[in-house]
Amino acid sequence: MNRGFLWLGSMKEMNWLQKDISISNEHKEFLKKVKIRKASILIARGFILVAFFALWELMAALKLIDSFITSQPSRIIDTLASLYREGDLFYHTGVTCFETVIGFLLGTVTGTVIAVVLWWSEFLSKVLEPYLVVLNSLPKIALGPIFIVWIGAGPSSIIAIALTISLIVTILEVLNGFISVDQEKIKLVRTFGASRTQVLMKVVLPSSYPVIINALKVNVGLSWVGVIVGEFLVSKAGLGYLIVYGGQVFQLDLVMTSVLILSIAAALMYQGVVYLEKALVKSGKHTAV
Amino acid sequence: MYTGEAYFCSGTQKSPNFSFTVYPTKLYTVLYIKTITQQVRRIKGTGLMSRAVKLAGLGTEDGILGAIVEVHNLGMKYHSLNGEVTALENISLTVEEGEFVSIVGPSGCGKSTLLSLIAGLLHPTEGSVIVGGRQVTGAAHQVGYMLQKDYLFEWRTIFENVILGLEITRTLNNAARDRVLGLLETYGLLEFKDKYPNQLSGGMRQRAALIRTLAVDPQILLLDEAFSALDYQTRLAVAEDIYGIIKRENKTAILVTHDIAESISMADRVVVMTKRPGTIKRFYSISLTCDRKTPINCREAPEFRYYFNKIWRDLDIHV
Numbered sequence: 001m002n003r004g005f006l007w008l009g010s011m012k013e014m015n016w017l018q019k020d021i022s023i024s025n026e027h028k029e030f031l032k033k034v035k036i037r038k039a040s041i042l043i044a045r046g047f048i049l050v051a052f053f054a055l056w057e058l059m060a061a062l063k064l065i066d067s068f069i070t071s072q073p074s075r076i077i078d079t080l081a082s083l084y085r086e087g088d089l090f091y092h093t094g095v096t097c098f099e100t101v102i103g104f105l106l107g108t109v110t111g112t113v114i115a116v117v118l119w120w121s122e123f124l125s126k127v128l129e130p131y132l133v134v135l136n137s138l139p140k141i142a143l144g145p146i147f148i149v150w151i152g153a154g155p156s157s158i159i160a161i162a163l164t165i166s167l168i169v170t171i172l173e174v175l176n177g178f179i180s181v182d183q184e185k186i187k188l189v190r191t192f193g194a195s196r197t198q199v200l201m202k203v204v205l206p207s208s209y210p211v212i213i214n215a216l217k218v219n220v221g222l223s224w225v226g227v228i229v230g231e232f233l234v235s236k237a238g239l240g241y242l243i244v245y246g247g248q249v250f251q252l253d254l255v256m257t258s259v260l261i262l263s264i265a266a267a268l269m270y271q272g273v274v275y276l277e278k279a280l281v282k283s284g285k286h287t288a289v
Numbered sequence: 290m291y292t293g294e295a296y297f298c299s300g301t302q303k304s305p306n307f308s309f310t311v312y313p314t315k316l317y318t319v320l321y322i323k324t325i326t327q328q329v330r331r332i333k334g335t336g337l338m339s340r341a342v343k344l345a346g347l348g349t350e351d352g353i354l355g356a357i358v359e360v361h362n363l364g365m366k367y368h369s370l371n372g373e374v375t376a377l378e379n380i381s382l383t384v385e386e387g388e389f390v391s392i393v394g395p396s397g398c399g400k401s402t403l404l405s406l407i408a409g410l411l412h413p414t415e416g417s418v419i420v421g422g423r424q425v426t427g428a429a430h431q432v433g434y435m436l437q438k439d440y441l442f443e444w445r446t447i448f449e450n451v452i453l454g455l456e457i458t459r460t461l462n463n464a465a466r467d468r469v470l471g472l473l474e475t476y477g478l479l480e481f482k483d484k485y486p487n488q489l490s491g492g493m494r495q496r497a498a499l500i501r502t503l504a505v506d507p508q509i510l511l512l513d514e515a516f517s518a519l520d521y522q523t524r525l526a527v528a529e530d531i532y533g534i535i536k537r538e539n540k541t542a543i544l545v546t547h548d549i550a551e552s553i554s555m556a557d558r559v560v561v562m563t564k565r566p567g568t569i570k571r572f573y574s575i576s577l578t579c580d581r582k583t584p585i586n587c588r589e590a591p592e593f594r595y596y597f598n599k600i601w602r603d604l605d606i607h608v
């Protein structure tokens with residue numbers, strides 16, 4: 001009955017509810033209530049989305065708002081279609097997504113590697129602590145122009161900006177995760193004569209999985225910011241470029257369309273990380289650490 | 290039955306200081322004659338040492354024959370910015386092969402420190418620890434350590450948890466794998482081997498932790514309040530269970546506990562420590578009359594209360 005409204009995540013629970021049969025009436029009643037509640041949440045969510053766009057369209061059609069400034073759903077669809085026809089849709093979306101994925105993967109991996117190094121050498125981590133704190137509070141966007149001068153106006157600078165934005169926070173988060181690993185677990189492997197590498201591989205890294213995944217989630221968001229700002233500054237392609245260009249030539253249809261694509265792409269990428277997390281952290285393997 | 294010469298296995302390669310091995314262990318000689326044949330197989334001491342002991346007229350039939358852990362004048366200080374803490378002072382203790390020794394003492398008197406020193410996780414400020422005839426210089430896998438909680442890794446299955454020690458010591462081969470499977474089977478965990486720790490009860494988890502320790506085939510087990518994270522009922526059952534396993538596997542054990550009754554019910558000997566700086570206050574050889582020596586049966590023994598009161602008074606606990 002509520003098919004079509006299934007939002008990611010709710011699907012599994014619904015199936016599970018349907019499977020349970022041989023149970024008492026009271027329990028059936030309870031399950032039914034849960035099911036109805038879930039369905040109403042989904043319906044309400046869908047309703048807000050539909051109502052928002054319907055209202056927008058209606059107000060533009062009735063000239064209550066100026067669709068030259070606010071654009072309008074039907075015009076967004078037209079813009080999408082023409083972008084698609086000219087082959088621009090996937091090109092620009094692809095460029096931005098590529099830069100973002102590379103940015104956040106590099107940020108997470110490099111940050112984790114640096115965190116390992118700092119975990120290894122407490123001396124180094126103490127020495128670098130104030131620098132990390134300062135760098136962490138610095139708005140990394142401010143470094144944009146420097147990268148452009150150094151690396152050149154192109155995707156590399158954009159990726160560099162995205163990477164810098166997530167790097168420091170990853171280092172701090174992951175290092176913190178490493179340090180807060182239960183000392184007794186480390187003691188346990190040390191009783192077997194574990195070397196420092198083994199302590200890292202057998203205890204510290206696996207216990208910090210959730211922290212790293214969390215960093216990944218945060219970094220997706222941060223990398224989008226980095227990439228869009230980067231594209232504002234230099235690029236000749238990408239959604240950020242379309243937004244800036246649309247703004248400059250007063251083509252709000254293009255701006256709105258790009259923002260819409262951007263929000264869908266960002267949501268999908270976030271769900272991708274959530275999915276990755278689920279795949280890695282199967283069936284309660286990782287309870288809270 | 291036993292006729293060889295020089296089964297003395299307490300030598301260290303470097304230090305020629307032998308005066309230490311001569312104390313209370315004599316009392317236990319008789320009991321451990323039966324383990325001598327086992328001893329013969331693993332002599333690691335220098336022949337020189339045994340000859341020296343003979344010359345000194347100490348004889349080879351001393352209790353020292355079966356000594357597997359020897360702690361000599363051990364002292365341990367911790368340093369921190371707030372100053373220096375003397376955790377242990379002048380601790381001397383010998384544990385015989387196959388013996389079960391309990392250590393009780395006030396909080397913070399250095400019990401865990403003592404176990405860490407025996408396991409080679411810490412280096413003593415003074416004195417030395419000899420395990421199986423060798424001076425302890427770092428973590429060695431002839432010593433198995435059980436901590437207060439089971440610390441099974443939640444990202445590993447029970448089987449993967451149990452082979453952790455084998456992985457770390459790089460001794461995971463087919464024979465070892467079979468042995469571990471055998472242990473899991475004997476102790477009723479085989480069907481859970483692919484489950485994750487959070488799918489097991491507290492008692493089963495503690496048992497899995499013990500098998501993880503036994504997997505590397507240690508000669509000595511150190512149990513640091515190994516049962517205290519469990520509720521009282523489970524605790525009695527788990528203590529009974531673990532005791533049975535330790536005895537069946539013929540392991541030597543040193544148990545640290547706050548529970549006087551637990552210490553008496555499991556041990557052949559109870560060591561009472563003073564408060565910080567920890568020293569040894571008294572040894573009690575426990576001999577209880579009960580049919581089958583298990584912790585729960587032991588609690589029924591008529592002498593139980595006697596030991597309990599003695600140790601309670603020794604601990605001198607004020608509220």
Ligand SMILES: Nc1ncnc2c1ncn2[C@@H]1O[C@H](COP(=O)(O)OP(=O)(O)OP(=O)(O)O)[C@@H](O)[C@H]1O
Nearest residue numbers: 367369374376395396397398399400401402403565
């Ligand atoms: N790493 C350390 N640095 C400084 N002091 C320490 C350290 N570890 C232990 N101590 C101190 O040494 C003393 C002995 O500690 P230990 O943990 O061995 O005692 P314990 O007998 O096991 O105590 P409990 O019964 O509470 O487990 C304590 O007073 C403790 O504060």
Ligand SMILES: [Mg+2]
Nearest residue numbers: 400401402513
């Ligand atoms: Mg302790």
